[in-house]
Amino acid sequence: MKIMYMLNRFFGRKKETSPPDMKDVFRGAGCFKVPESVYNGYPAPLPSVPPLAAYFIRFLVSENGLDMFFHVLVKLGYKMELDLNTQILTRSGERGSKKVMLFLHPSFAGMLISLASDDFDVIATLQQKKFEPPLPSESFPSIDPGGLGSLQGDMEYWWVNLWFPFWQALSLERQSALDLDPEWREFILMHQQYEPEIPPG
Template identity: 30%
Template sequence: MKINLLSLFTKKKIQSDFPIGQFSALPKEEGGYPLFLPMEKSDVHAHSAQFMIKPEDLSVIEHLIELFFHGALRINEEKEKIVYHNKTLICYRFTEFGQIIVKVITNDNDFVKCLCDKGLEPPEPESVFPDKDFGNYGSLQGDIAFWWDVYWEPFWKSLNERERNEYLGRSNFSDDIVEFLKFHG
């Protein structure tokens, strides 16, 4: 199920949660994952990310929220907003492809940097698509194309060639998965 956060809030409400005076653009750095994008085109002075995580990483994100926003927050299907020293975070999760997806909107660049520094990784392709034969996918299409574009590619592009090779080396992927990732990456 895909959720459009902006449709869940009125535009004025979400704009008021993120005043322009509390916003600064993220530095243009290479290699950030999760990929946070500015929401300025929607007149929302924050950055957002939507990313797939492994179940054990949910507690890592919750711990960071507690550190930066000084309040315990269990990430669930209900949108939660937490504010601390003029920094705001809206966060929730949902399920897509049988996996946990976390949606974060924030104007706290330090939180974003720390989250990106945690080395989070999405679940492996075979976990997301256990019944797919990746050796038969010469082109991206359908649900695999959507998964690649939205959830996998931001992670894959955040890795340089050495990091990709290290990732593939420590993973127990089939030859078909390795070939698929190399071909499309």
């Protein structure tokens, strides 16, 4: 099974005990403002957090998507160590001062990619590639979506942070063409207006 191959490959990676602080990694990156147009694509950056001179994105991919992600970084001039799940990459060539801080974590039958970067070429290229997460039936093979009430725990995190941002970014044609089980399609349509409870304070 492909996902087992991916997880085996991941768990063979070296573990870093304490990743460096992002503020230190991107210190001196200069004035930094994320263009508004970038927020309209997928994956979209999270709201910027000054004084971090970098954008931050998080998205879920299948094994094929992970290979495509690696290819994007290599093509842009980033050298990677495939046995590390946390690493800082520096771009070679004329834009050698640009950096990517990368975190990989197997989750929801795919790979959760989190990265911070001061390189807009990275996010522009990622948004062109049309990455897709595993289907809901792959991420939750033992769950009957028709029997779900309010979302909580892992399901809430997956919906709010990973699946719904992907779904919203799709055109109506791509939404219709997605190979979803009817029960999961009904679940998505029913939860499109879902807003997670925000604890007081």
